[in-house]
C-alpha cells in the first residue's frame with residue numbers, strides 16, 4: 322500500500338515539476354517574442370528619400386487614449402494623423418525645396434499631454450536635380466499670375482484640402498490621367514519672361530483640347546470650379562491627406578462630393594487659366610505640399626506599412642502567436658519586399 326502511495330507522490334511531484342518547467346519555457350518564450358512588451362512598433366516606409374517623395378510612418382498598436390506625433394526640421398506642414406488598424410498612420414511629404422542631408426525624425430506617443438514613448442530615426446534626404454525652364458508669354462497672360470489672384474485661388478484650394486478621408490481610398494498604383502507629351506516636369510524651376518517664377522508643382526501633359534482626363538485613382542471630388550490661375554480645376558481626395566488635382570480643363574464632368582473611380586472621366590483637356598496651349602497640369606499633394614506624380618505611379622511608394630499583406634501578418638501573428646512562432650519569434654518583424662523598416666520605441 323505504502324509503496325504505491327510513494328510512487329503516486331513521486332508521479333505528482335514529477336508532474337508538478339514538469340508543469341513548472343513547461344510554464345517557465347512558455348513564459349520565457351512569451352517574454353522573448355515581446356508578448357508582455359507594451360511598446361508599440363514604429364514602421365517607416367523608407368529612411369532614404371528624395372525631395373518630392375513622401376514617407377509613411379505607422380505606430381501600431383495605439384490605444385484610444387494615446388496620440389501620435391511626428392516632427393522633423395524638414396516638415397513644412399503639421400502632418401495629419403489617421404487611425405489605421407490597431408494603430409495610427411501619417412504621410413510625411415518631402416517638399417521639393419528640401420536640402421539634401423540627414424534629418425532626425427522624432428516620433429512620439431502622448432497620453433494626456435505627456436510623452437509616453439519617443440523614438441528618433443535618421444531620415445536621409447538624397448540630392449535631386451531639377452531642370453530649369455524658360456517661358457516667354459504676353460503681358461496680358463502674365464497679368465493672370467497676379468499675386469492677388471493666386472491668393473484668391475488658394476482660399477479655395479486650401480479649403481478643399483482642409484479635410485481628408487480617414488481611410489485610404491486609393492488602389493495602388495496611381496494612373497497617369499491621360500496619354501500625352503510631358504512638357505514640364507515636377508519641381509522644374511521656372512523663369513517667366515526671365516523672372517524666376519517659382520517651381521512647377523505638378524506634371525504638364527500636352528494633349529489636344531477635348532481629350533478625356535481620367536481620375537488617377539479612386540477618390541472623392543473636393544473641388545470642381547474655375548480658378549484664376551489654373552482655370553477649370555478638379556481636386557480629388559484619396560484619403561489620409563493625399564490629393565490629386567487636374568487643371569486648365571475645358572470642361573468639368575464631376576461635382577463636389579461625388580465619389581469617382583480610378584480611370585473614370587472627370588473632364589476634358591483645355592487651355593483655361595494661365596496656360597500657353599491645351600494641356601493638363603496634374604499635381605499630387607500631401608495636404609498642401611506637392612509631391613512628384615511619378616512617385617505615386619510606382620507601386621512600391623504606397624506600400625510599406627500600408628501593404629495589406631504585412632498588416633494581415635502582423636494581426637495574425639499578434640493574435641495567434643502560438644500558431645505563427647516563426648513570424649513572431651525568430652523574425653520578430655516581418656521581412657518586406659520594399660525598403661520599409663520596423664522598430665520598437
Ligand SMILES: [Zn+2]
Pocket residue numbers: 505521523524525601602603
Ligand atoms: Zn503645369
